[in-house]
Amino acid sequence: EVQLVESGGDLVQPGGSLRLSCAASGFPFSSNAMSWVRQAPGKGLEWVSSISAGGGSTYHADSVKGRFTISRDNSKNTLFLQMHSLRAEDTAVYYCAKDVYRYSYGYFFDYWGQGTLLTVSS
């Protein structure tokens, strides 16, 4: 059974830093790209960051570029999101998601974690 378990969410002051983690199990973690998607309170879904299976390629939304860094430790089946210079608008539930690519069907997220809440406030 695929499981994605996020952790690390907390209350942080503006300008602060935090690292989120996502522990994966039930699938070959090192063979799958992974992503972070966030959802501000009462709002829709926003893609944040993605990382290739090997970790050599990373991508970030413009809203977090230069402040957030996605990474992974394939030996520990764990995905990370390092966040710096946090702002009130970063307040959200952060979900990790398992990327899938199927030939002729494209890309999609087939499994999501339960999410971890980041609150940025003084």
Added chain:
Amino acid sequence: DIQMTQSPSSLSASVGDRVTITCRPSQSISNSLNWYQQKPGKAPKLLIYAASSLQSGVPSRFSGSGSGTYFTLTISSLQPEDYATYYCQQSYSTPMYTFGQGTKLEIK
């Protein structure tokens, strides 16, 4: 960036009704369109990928269609457990994914 526009933003329907939600990307995305269902306090769940392929385990009352700049998600006979918010997502500009703003479905 590809913008995704869903309509309606919310709707109320009765059990047994046929419901259709539309999603229009700001440019053609071929069939690179996915649909997710999210219930309150829960993570999103994949329903449909590549515009019309039903994810394993998803009831057959859900279906998707479309290509290019017009897509639909249809629930053929609404059930009480379908109360949720539905999101479309484009994967054409992978990995710069974008989601629609969501359609909140309420059961009458």
